Amino acid sequence: MKTAISKNHFINRELSWLSFNSRVLDQAFDKGNPILERIKFMAIFSNNLDEFFMVRVAGLKQQIESKIYLDDPTGMNAEEQLKAVTAKTRILVRKQYTYFKEYLVPELKSNNISLLKLDEVRSEEKKRLKYYFERYVFPILTPVGVDPTHPFPVINNKAIEIAVRLKRPKKEKESFGFVEVPTSISRFIPVNHTEHGKAFLLLEDLIIEHIDSLFTGCAILSTFAFRITKDMDFEIDDEVDSDLLTHMEQALKTSRKRSAIRLEIPKIAGGILSEWLKEKLQIPEELIYEIDGPLNIASFFEFIPLVARAGLVDKKIEALEVPILKNYDSIFDAISEWHAIQILHPFESFDYVVKFLNEAAIDPNVLAIKQTLYRVSGDSPVVNALQKAAENGKQVTVIVELRARFDESKNILWAKRLEMSGAHVIYGVAGLKIHCKALLIVRKEDGLIKRYVHLSTGNYNDSTAKVYTDIGIFLNDSAICTDISSLFNVMTGYSEPPDWNKIAVAPFNLRERFISLIDRESRNSTKHKPGRIIAKMNSLVDTEIIEHLYNAAEAGVRVDLLVRGVCCLKPGVNTGNINIISIVDRYLEHSRIYYFENNGNAEFYMASSDWMPRNLDRRIEIMYPIEEKFNQTLLWNILNAQLNDNYNGRKLSHNGTYHKPKVRDASTRSQITTYDNLRQLRPAQKRQQYTVLEKVN
Amino acid sequence: MSSINGPIAIIDVGAHFARLEIVQVAEDGKKYETLERLTQVAPLGMDVFTKGKISTENTFLVGKILKDYASVIKEYKVKFIKAVATSAVREASNSELFRERVERLSGIKLEELEASAEARIVFMALRDTIDESLGFFNKNSLICSIGTGATQVLFIENGILKSAENTRLGSLRLLEELERPLSTTQLKEVIRPFVESATRDLITHSTVDLNEGLIVGTGSSVRALLHFAEELDNGKTGLKYLTKENFDIIYNKVSSLTPEAIAEIYKISDTLAQSLEPCCAILYHFFHSSNAEKLVIPAVNTRDAIIRDFLRQITGGKDPFIPYLMSCIKTLGEKYGYNSEHAEDVAEMSRIIFENTQFLHGLSESDALLLEVAAYLHDIGIYVDTRKYHKHSQYLIKNSHIPGIDSYEKNLIALIARYHRRGIPRNTHEEYIALSSYDKVRISSLAAILRVADALDFIHNFKISKIKFDHKKKVMEVVVDGIVDTVLENWASKKKADLFKEVFGYKVRITGR
Structure with a gap:
């Protein structure tokens, strides 16, 4: 109904x-x-x-x-x-x-x-x-x-x-x-x-x-x-x-x-x-x-x-090393073996991304590097690596989104610097703001072309990576690599959008995809086996999506939304199935995670996009599946930690106000829990291992 | 067969789109992996079917697209590039200028993919992908490859290609050629008679009996009909063919909707939606006039066949199409009532002489194929008249549609056949002087061999047992089994070896064993 x-x-x-x-x-x-x-x-x-x-x-x-x-x-x-x-x-x-x-x-x-x-x-x-x-x-x-x-x-x-x-x-x-x-x-x-x-x-x-x-x-x-x-x-x-x-x-x-x-x-x-x-x-x-x-x-x-001095500011939390990456001199080798390596910033270091780029810049086997740059820091190690790569004769393509017309002198400087070094710099796509964060490296190994991608919910900015919670992933999945190749061809204006293999791309099919995932959950939901959607994002504004979420909730789907900022969905109308939590804490919540229970065969997605009309209709945004079990576990734990955060979690009530937890419990502070989880889970990381923390009640 | 190091690039410029695909052969050397697939809209079809030529605007557009493609190709350090242009460019009156300008703008040389080459590609793609259970290999079938500007019709007997026709009847061209503006109802009224008149007798003239056979439809507009088929099939994709009834339901559905509605409902482009009604009309005609049993719409991808073909060319592998080409050649011979036994003997002897005289002519395997085809068809002109029949042979070959043989090659074959008797090539012959000097030598060499082979076959049932050379006296001695004196006398008087002597400097002598 x-x-x-x-x-x-x-x-x-x-x-x-x-x-x-x-x-x-x-x-x-x-x-x-x-x-x-x-x-x-x-x-x-x-x-x-x-x-x-x-x-x-x-x-x-x-x-x-x-x-x-x-x-x-x-x-x-x-x-x-x-x-x-x-x-x-x-x-x-x-x-x-x-x-x-x-x-x-x-x-x-x-x-x-x-x-x-x-x-x-x-x-x-x-x-x-x-x-x-x-x-x-x-x-x-x-x-x-x-x-x-x-x-x-x-x-x-x-x-x-x-x-x-x-x-x-x-x-x-x-x-x-x-x-x-x-x-x-x-x-x-x-x-x-x-x-x-x-x-x-x-x-x-x-x-x-x-x-x-x-x-x-x-x-x-x-x-x-x-x-x-x-x-x-x-x-x-x-x-x-x-x-x-x-x-x-x-x-x-x-x-x-x-x-x-x-x-x-x-x-x-x-x-x-x-x-x-x-x-x-x-x-x-x-x-x-x-x-x-x-x-x-x-x-x-x-x-x-x-x-600033100790005691007056937060205790520094050291970015963790990713143990599985420690064993490799080359990030390429690590990706070849593990296929999908997910990194949780700021708990884990952004240096791996820089290292990956630096490695690519001097690797004689690397033919091409393509990257979207939205905002970079002042003296960005990312830009320096790209410049080095271009100077070393790699085909470097950088898609730069200029943020504003006035305060861009800084950005223009580094973009010009890249151009001077031989990189192909493209300033945005007409009418569409580029918001996806993607990096593609083309490498020749034993006569064959191999591709590697890094996708993220956060910008390639080493400074914000220390204060925003973002999730990056290194991949060599050939379907996704082909998709990302095509995505760059669309952004450079070289190609019409293709039929995507695994990713969904705004403004082409992302909205459609989200809606079909939500609707599938509604269809699958039964009284004894309700469906489940957990979505974490910065803002929820889109009317059409909200409508489909309502329908899902009415069909019995449990909808848990972790919306840090603007949320236009008013929970509690007609159904109690929608639960909305906002977390504002030390780190700016920035990652977008979408979980669909799919009748027991759960699907996890990450995206650069919120559920807002501008993301879905007027920007280039991507959503990609997270398929490896360990990575799914990490995401599941984040979602659960946040849904159970009785420290900085605020629950949105049906009258549009946010409520603090009745009893504040520091041990449930999700950003800390996430950090602790990582310390605990990472050393045990094995391929295809799946550890599930206790589910939310 | 050598292996390919690094990726290869294939560009095809069609009636709607310019596409680039970069692929690499997988480690097993068999499968290939697509690394990049780029598509850009380039509406050349509309230009050509309305104005007969490609507009300056679209020329620059294609130049720009290919320039972009060139930079992607550069990223992968691609060494082998094949860039082909299909029907729209082929039929544009300014094709050469267009290709020249595009090359200047992009650095990429576009070659024209002729209808005959396209027919070959369609057939090979189908042969590799069609589901055996449908009876393609033990039934007769008609492949109907509907393009925007032309339709290729291929006649298949038990999986063997027999002949092909190219009609200037394409899904978009059809709309352009009908006088417009037409209302939707008017369109429906005129479209069917138009198709019938344009394809009149195509099926009745073929020797392939399609009764209870298959119609195999390919092309993007045909594939788009599968959206409608899914409805018949409740959205399952199990449907492999359409019966006449199913097809008629689809045709009615297509006719009942406007192209705009089709585009909207099935999320396909407007041009594709526009092409569905003409496409149905063409299929309807073939389906009903052939009395075939099923319409099969396989998921074939001609680009895949182009890629495989290109990979084979690079690695120097054997052309798997040759048996089918020869089958078509024989069908053509039959059409003109040739003496098949003679044709085969001459072809065989030509091949023996060609191989034995390698040191004299230095020609390649593909030249041997030209000779073989010419040997099969050299006499077909008799169908027209016995007088000057070598000239009729030349004309008939030149104007026949032979899958896998382009017009350039066809011209060479026609000339070889023409020079198999009477006057030897001279610089007063119009078609001959138009050739490059390399081709002049090729033609003369191959015609010289054909003349000898043809002369040897005026008595049946004898075989060449050996070919010997006396390099001092400059004599080629052909030793044959079962020869009689009269033959030798006859040989001397025929002067069939005059061209051979002129080209290679060797006299030809025949001896018995």
Whole structure:
């Protein structure tokens, strides 16, 4: 029996995202986390929120302004959504700053770390700071006056600005000015000779103190620091949803204005200057946030290393070695023998991928290397290896997805470097963002061509591999190798999509494949033998998939979903068969695992894709089966550990809220359990061994 | 047979697509493994069937596609590349220009795969894959390979290829050639009579009796009909053939749907969906006019046959098609009422002389095949008229469809047959002067051998027992069994060895034993 799907079955996507960010904030409130980790979660919360405003809130605002409305499955129109979103954000931000002020600042202090105001600094130190200002800060400041001959300037997105109200000599009328706080020097200026231990002054406070030196001869009437967030016309970040933007772009291509979406001003700011600013920026009241504390907490990412020490940050967890790889000098040999070697990052080292590439770069038998690169780190060992390979005469093809139009100078540099070394660099596929992570190496062994692939849920980025939970796999399965070869031919524009052997590829057949796997589970499900789906992903948004999940649940299938971020499926409507857990913990949950019980012949898949329309329809994404038993065991254990996580697991209830476990049990913390499982299982790894941990109740 | 080190690449440019396949022979040396399979849309068929030639736009498109393919080929360091163009290019009036331009753009030289070569490929692919239980090897069958621009019709007797015809009746061409625009109902009304007139007498003229035999359908549009067959078969794939009733159900279903609906329902491309109705009309005609029992739609892949053929060429293996070629040659001879005994004797003696004179001509095994075919067919011109019949033979050979023999080779065979009597090759003969000097020497050498062999067979039942050479006197002595004096006298007067002497510098003498 199929239920007609209605708006009651859905949670609004924007509100669900805010719930996710609220769970991030919870980590900042969690006394179980060391103080600097809590500051880090606060910074993540703020950073996420910035991007949310730039893309999602901007999108809502555009819908309202253009009167082009997008359907929302919950039936809320853009005005209602904007209203709900701003109200919820206001509560979260207030919570954030209250907590920051009342708990985190005192706790930092008790650890001898202080953020000082200028009046807390001793006078001799003030002199030194004045010298610092004159020597290092003043030369890079650009004061801008606003008067009838100087129009209102362009204010940079996310920059901290200082607004100044002033009176020029011999002028009747007051005028106004701005100074942008530069980001080229640290925002956190160390203050010496204090009784406060390690102490810092914020750069904007130092500038405000000396603001008169920038407007010589003028009387400074009032100042305050503020910050605006703008509507950005590009995809900002993978972790924040932005397909709405792509959608809107088509309708608004020509009339697009990058207007201010949010204004953050200090709570204490008021009076003429504040009124003038609000009027000039024309930001509606609901998008103005009064901040009781430092602006831009996201910048506290750079604060942490300045003060980090043992006890204040998480204990380092050493990436484990993979025992079966230890016995081989060559990763190629290891893959030839084991056929499928799965590696769980960050618990296990990303170095194997780098080693694999480095080995390929100098191996005379390697003919070609093909790789997708989405985001790489600054001085990426992956890029260096590829460059070396190209210089050694290998045919190197790199498919680069440029993330955004503006901040790409870094990416373009390394891409150019690769091109110079002889690699064939392809910048994306028209209309489709490349999100799959694949590496293919063609090697000639004894006159025959052999191929090796590495597939992953995470980017080829050695830095994020230390903080995201991703799963990579080395394979030599010839069907998959052929598929990946074809995939590269599709991405380079050399071929139409073929009939895939084992993988499924978006936007060609991935959606269809997911749906058919879900539907098969429904068909197979009987009263005595219910079907089972366990899916782990970052976001669940896609209406069609949700509909099929509902149908499966109604057919008796137990549906367990591990959705870290946005989840638009509202559980508990009509059926109790859907269980949704979100885990936000030390490492960013990033791997996508899909499990289908298939009448006792369970199938495991991994994918680069979430269940979101953008993944399934507008990106190149792949899903591939995990067939080897040991690898399945590792995945099964992750899924079970997460479903049983009574530490950081949050269960989504039918009213759309997330609930903490009634009794918090640190021994069930899934990221730790996964690490421990690996330590225990790996040494015993044998081919075709299958160990199943206790099933969930 | 030498082994192949490294992968090989096969490119084929058809009416809809340009494809590349890179394969390598597995360690066992028999199976091959596909490493890469690339497909790109290249709608040459539409160009050719509507305008008669390939547009500049599509020429550049194919150039670009092949350039991309060249870079994939480079990645694998492929040494052997075969690039063929099929029906669309074959029939384009600007085929040569097209191929030249594509080569310039991509560095890949495209060769035209002629209809006769395609027929051979279709047959070999089928022979290797068809399920024996269907009776292919002990029944008569008609292979109907429906392309977009042409349909190959192959007549098979107990698994042996007898003859082949190439009709300019393709699934897309049919639509183009009918006057348009036509409504769906109009189309149905005109399509069947059109097919009937285009293929008139094809079946009745064949000696292969198809009553209760098989129709074997191949080609992408025929295979697409299997989607409908699955419905008959409840989605099982066990269905190996269609009865007339089943086929008619499918035909009706196809006719009842618009191509757009077919494309949507069965998830096939629009061009393929468009081609189904004409394809059914063609099959219907053959199925009903032949009174065959079943329509078999095997999962054959002609590319597979092309690959195997190419692998064989590289390794120098024996061509498994030769027996079938000879079977077709004999069918052709029969068609023109040849004297089979004479033809076989001449062919055999030609072969003996060819082998014994290797040191004189230095020609290859494939040249021996040209000679053999010419030997079989040299007299068929008598069917037209006994006067100047060597010229009629030349004409008939040149204009017959012989699977496995391309037009270039056919021209050579026709010339060898022509020079088997009367005037020897001269630089005043139009077709002769058009040949390269290498071919002129080849033709002259092979015709010289054929003339000697033909002259030796004016009395039956004798055999060459030995061939001896006197290099000083420059004499080739053919020692034969059962010879009588009159024969020798006759021989001297016939001057059949004049060309031999001119080409090789050796006189031919016949002695008895």
